[in-house]
Amino acid sequence: MTTRQLEIDRVSKRYGHTVALDDITFEVHAGEIFGLVGSNGAGKTTAMRIVLGVLEADAGSVRWDGQALNLDTRRRIGYMPEERGLYPRMRCGEQLAYLARLHGLTAAEARKASDAWTERLGIASRRNDDVIKLSLGNQQRVQLGAALVHEPDILVLDEPFSGLDPVAVDVMSAVLRERADAGVPVMFSSHQLDLVERLCDRVGIVRQGRMAAAGTVDELRAGGRDELVVRAPGAPPGWASSLPGVTVLGSSGDATRLALDPSADDQVVLRAALATGPVHEFAHVRPSLTDLFRHLVAALDGETA
Template sequence: MRRLEIDGVSKRYGDVIALADMSFDVRAGEIFGFVGSNGAGKTTTMRIVLGVLAADAGQVRWDGSPVTTETRRNIGYMPEERGLYPRMRVGEQLVYLARLHGMSATAANAAMREWTDRLGVAARRGDEVQKLSLGNQQRVQLAAALVHDPAILVLDEPFSGLDPVAVDVMSQVLRDKAAQGVPVMFSSHQLDLVERICDRIGIVRAGSMVANGTVDELRSGGDERLVVDAPEAQPGWADHLDGVRVVSQEGSRTSLELTAGTDDQAVLRSALATGPVHEFARQRPSLTELFRHIVTVPVDDTTDSNGEKS
């Protein structure tokens, strides 16, 4: 199966380690969410994939072979910062970029019309980029990444500054490209969106991949939670239970975190001792909660989705 591989990539700026043995892959036909705090190494990784930066060690491969200049011509890249000519008109700019990728004038014009229609900026083809709203500039930036029909998509914060309608449009575009067999990799701080549309997710911290898997795999790696609704229970009813931490309490509903091996039936018995129990349900942490835990625990305690030290 064709895939984009980032294998043991490292990058240092003097004494600052930007990437340390960064390794993961993005498979054909999947959407891969690349998440981490600011400065974690996401943009540096993407720039190395694109050849904008050179790695100190490691390799980027496509379909098993090192990425070459020709490979990079077939990558659709969307930088976090605007990468368009601000005084150039939208339509002319997209045609120009498509031509740089080797498309004929006829094919470039057709692709420009297709993507400006699809992304809702057809009426702005004759406008200078600098005269567009930030949201429309973001749509044009995505069109620039797509206009040459790339074999790989690498997008840095593509949803930044978009309204909900534009988010829906862009999400569907990424799904459609993945359905055509294109590996799609994007970074985002909007974790609810990442959780909703991605097939797999990688969480990066301090230049290394610390968790990687499907949403279900990542969430199953966290401590199990229980939601207990005990209307007659007094505050603190679960504080004495071994292996149990009270996460939150809203009215009669208490969210509890259980460490591995904790007997949930002991929790149920304690809840029933207070009176009736209206709800007793297992719950996994959301991606946002998991992310918050991973990026705030001490580095030596960080583990991957298989429970191994990173």
């Protein structure tokens, strides 16, 4: 029995001696938003281009609903590249209708879809403007419309939030959530980790062409270190640096942020803080996706140094 999901199975890609992807495996389930994060050059865009068939993998396979992707399947993908791929001197509405026709919609269907998506994305008033006359943020909205105008079965977006103002980010986030709720698997890459953490059902961290970690943010947190914030106004600098299993992550004012190894005892930390005077805050905190990313990359870099 097959499951309706996009599968990237042990995919590798090299350019001469440069390894772009190294046996990478992950899946994007129908109805979920999956975020790909990683440093520049980690392999995120290469993975997306192989899904689209723009690049051919040296090894591995890409499947949808248990079957290898073919030309017909790939026509049902909505793709938004990081680099804008629109015709700059073509009207926005006309352009979306044209792209819808290329995906097989009738002229009437294409006009209707173009009107609906320009309305939904907040650019209906610019429908008759050439793309080149729009702000970069509005061009990004048109680019998203181009990915959505044919009602795709799969969405693949490369840095879709780049250059957007907060209102546009909210609009795009809502649209992606709507598509996922309609059963579409949504995969996007982004360097805005706070946004990825807020929006994605699962996250994959890519490093040097390999999937370093994948799961929900809570699952990724479970594999990280426990952290504490301690506010002790009378504590001298370095008060926690010699405590067993404790790493000082930083200080701001009278607050100290600590990472605890599994063997560390938070009560030992509390007693050490109380020994310096009053303690105004002693709270376990959940590491952000940014913290997890930094810690994982630093740990892996240490292993390969």
